[in-house]
Amino acid sequence: MNGPHDLGGAMGFGPVDPHADDSALHADWERRALGLVLCAGAMGLWSLDASRHARERLHPGLYYRASYFEIWLRGLETLLIEHGIVTRAELDRGGAAGGDATPALRAADVAAALARGGPCDRPLDAAPRFRPGDRVRARNMHPRGHTRLPRYVRGAEGTVEAAHGGFVLPDSHAHGLGEAPEHLYTVVFDGAALWGADAEPGLRVSVDAWESYLDPA
Amino acid sequence: MAHDHHDNELDPMEVRLRALETVLTRKGLIDPQAIDAIIDTYEHRVGPRNGARVVARAWTEPDFADWLARDATAAIAAMGYTGRQGEHMRAVFNTPEAHNLVVCTLCSCYPWPVLGLPPGWYKAPAYRSRAVMAPREVLAEFGLTLPEETELRVWDSTAELRYLVVPMRPEGTAGWSAQALADLVSRDAMIGTARARVPA
Numbered sequence: 325m326n327g328p329h330d331l332g333g334a335m336g337f338g339p340v341d342p343h344a345d346d347s348a349l350h351a352d353w354e355r356r357a358l359g360l361v362l363c364a365g366a367m368g369l370w371s372l373d374a375s376r377h378a379r380e381r382l383h384p385g386l387y388y389r390a391s392y393f394e395i396w397l398r399g400l401e402t403l404l405i406e407h408g409i410v411t412r413a414e415l416d417r418g419g420a421a422g423g424d425a426t427p428a429l430r431a432a433d434v435a436a437a438l439a440r441g442g443p444c445d446r447p448l449d450a451a452p453r454f455r456p457g458d459r460v461r462a463r464n465m466h467p468r469g470h471t472r473l474p475r476y477v478r479g480a481e482g483t484v485e486a487a488h489g490g491f492v493l494p495d496s497h498a499h500g501l502g503e504a505p506e507h508l509y510t511v512v513f514d515g516a517a518l519w520g521a522d523a524e525p526g527l528r529v530s531v532d533a534w535e536s537y538l539d540p541a
Numbered sequence: 542m543a544h545d546h547h548d549n550e551l552d553p554m555e556v557r558l559r560a561l562e563t564v565l566t567r568k569g570l571i572d573p574q575a576i577d578a579i580i581d582t583y584e585h586r587v588g589p590r591n592g593a594r595v596v597a598r599a600w601t602e603p604d605f606a607d608w609l610a611r612d613a614t615a616a617i618a619a620m621g622y623t624g625r626q627g628e629h630m631r632a633v634f635n636t637p638e639a640h641n642l643v644v645c646t647l648c649s650c651y652p653w654p655v656l657g658l659p660p661g662w663y664k665a666p667a668y669r670s671r672a673v674m675a676p677r678e679v680l681a682e683f684g685l686t687l688p689e690e691t692e693l694r695v696w697d698s699t700a701e702l703r704y705l706v707v708p709m710r711p712e713g714t715a716g717w718s719a720q721a722l723a724d725l726v727s728r729d730a731m732i733g734t735a736r737a738r739v740p741a
Contacts, residue, residue, distance in 0.1 A: 331647075331666050332670065333670065337666040339667060340662050340671070340683070342682065346662065348660055351554070355584070358583070359575070359578075359580050379648070392665070393554075409565075410561075410564050410568075415561060415564060416560075425570045429572065430574075431572055434578035438587075438624050440624060441627065441628045443629070472699045476646070488629075524675060524677050524678075526693055527676065527677075527693050527695070528692065529695045532698070533700075
């Protein structure tokens with residue numbers, strides 16, 4: 325979706341202030357929000373792609389005012405409500421009847437779970453459509469749902485630099501429609517192909533793009 | 542636990558977080574101690590010193606550097622750094638001709654096992670919007686000015702590949718141990734917003 329998260333090339337946010345905003349975690353509630361998001365994700369009811377989509381569906385006005393962990397916390401609330409795990413009333417009240425569920429992630433299992441991660445590569449029988457060196461054009465597409473093809477490359481021509489094999493397709497997986505793996509490529513664009521005469525000299529930008537994001541150029 | 546508190550100083554997000562954590566804990570869905578363990582992991586155990594050790598080893602062992610270039614996931618796993626947000630690693634090497642910079646314009650993708658959690662600025666719109674369009678301006682804000690003839694390559698982490706920049710080894714470090722070299726490698730040098738420190 326053309327949401328507030330798709331920031332490449334947007335203007336008006338001012339300079340980067342690396343010293344004023346250097347910490348990963350600021351307030352104590354941000355620490356707990358990080359842990360809560362990971363613990364809730366371990367229930368296995370939604371994918372990381374669905375989590376990203378829940379965040380990017382926030383109203384743009386809210387997204388840009390929110391701190392990063394506020395975006396994460398609100399996205400988590402959305403997923404929990406949509407999956408029927410909690411109600412808005414319970415969240416507003418800050419309370420709920422006791423339940424006898426078993427936590428998906430116990431403290432003793434945290435280290436192993438984090439060290440294991442969740443690989444997204446999948447074997448594919450189909451041969452890749454593109455090879456390194458091929459010229460491709462990023463599709464001009466504007467899906468209502470989740471995608472990982474940023475707006476600033478859509479319609480632009482670039483070169484396939486690497487083919488990585490099959491990976492879970494976020495456009496499907498975010499919506500609970502299956503992993504639908506596709507070949508994934510690194511595609512590199514000259515600055516001028518993206519930004520025209522306003523490009524900085526000597527710039528090349530790459531994205532990692534699934535096969536259905538690309539056409540031969 | 543109704544949150545009809547009278548403490549006007551309480552941050553609204555603190556209230557929101559507590560409400561959600563309370564509800565999920567009451568239902569038995571989460572273990573609050575698991576949250577503590579996650580925080581401890583990323584505040585005290587996993588961070589950019591891991592990545593600095595990878596870089597220093599690549600500087601001192603050509604065979605390891607080759608492996609890192611060919612299969613970063615396996616080479617980094619061999620040093621014990623694996624897992625969430627590092628399942629599919631790629632190392633990109635700075636040269637005198639080309640400098641690498643990593644961003645995630647769509648969210649905050651970042652190689653957690655080698656760098657820990659991303660700094661605030663990495664997740665903020667000012668960096669995400671401009672790193673792909675005006676990266677030289679952005680680097681100048683970090684105090685890094687590249688020669689005009691240096692190519693700037695920006696890697697937008699739009700999929701599940703996670704990028705680690707291997708900065709150039711500073712002059713004047715011949716014979717240094719990997720341990721001493723790792724101290725020259727900052728988090729920002731492995732994102733691409735800095736060079737490795739030059740020894741005084």
